[in-house]
Amino acid sequence: xxxxxxxxxSSQQEQLELLLLLLQQxxxxxxxxxxxxxxxxxxxxxxxTDRIAELDRQFSQHEDLAQLKTQDWFHQQVAQLQSLLAECxxxxxxxxxxxxxxxxxxxxxxxxxxxxxxRSGLTYTAKGKPAIADKxxxxxx
Numbered sequence: 001x002x003x004x005x006x007x008x009x010s011s012q013q014e015q016l017e018l019l020l021l022l023l024q025q026x027x028x029x030x031x032x033x034x035x036x037x038x039x040x041x042x043x044x045x046x047x048x049t050d051r052i053a054e055l056d057r058q059f060s061q062h063e064d065l066a067q068l069k070t071q072d073w074f075h076q077q078v079a080q081l082q083s084l085l086a087e088c089x090x091x092x093x094x095x096x097x098x099x100x101x102x103x104x105x106x107x108x109x110x111x112x113x114x115x116x117x118x119r120s121g122l123t124y125t126a127k128g129k130p131a132i133a134d135k136x137x138x139x140x141x
Contacts, residue, residue, distance in 0.1 A: 016084040
């Protein structure tokens with residue numbers, strides 16, 4: 001009984017530590033604008049989160065879970081896992097803020113470029129996004 005639970009707890013801790021490492025690598029890649037590294041990290045993160053979800057499912061279906069929840073060592077292990085999970089969530093939020101700020105900067109840059117292209121050709125889409133109007137008369141045959 002305890003060997004299975006210990007294995008599940010150990011595996012869950014390894015996966016959460018790996019996810020935290022991947023999130024920290026993602027943070028570095030975002031800061032350095034390394035698109036290729038971000039693309040490589042995405043499938044690894046997905047695989048890791050899938051494994052975490054599978055381990056959670058195995059925990060929830062364990063026959064002795066109710067009994068384990070009454071034991072102190074189990075509570076201590078779960079608290080360590082929850083702490084790791086909280087670190088992962090915090091790093092995810094930091095990474096998300098970086099992405100959102102980058103998107104704002106890109107939108108501003110796009111707007112500035114469009115405005116520098118010529119105010120007479122600057123118009124807005126139905127959604128309020130800046131765009132360049134087609135100035136040419138086209139070809140008439």
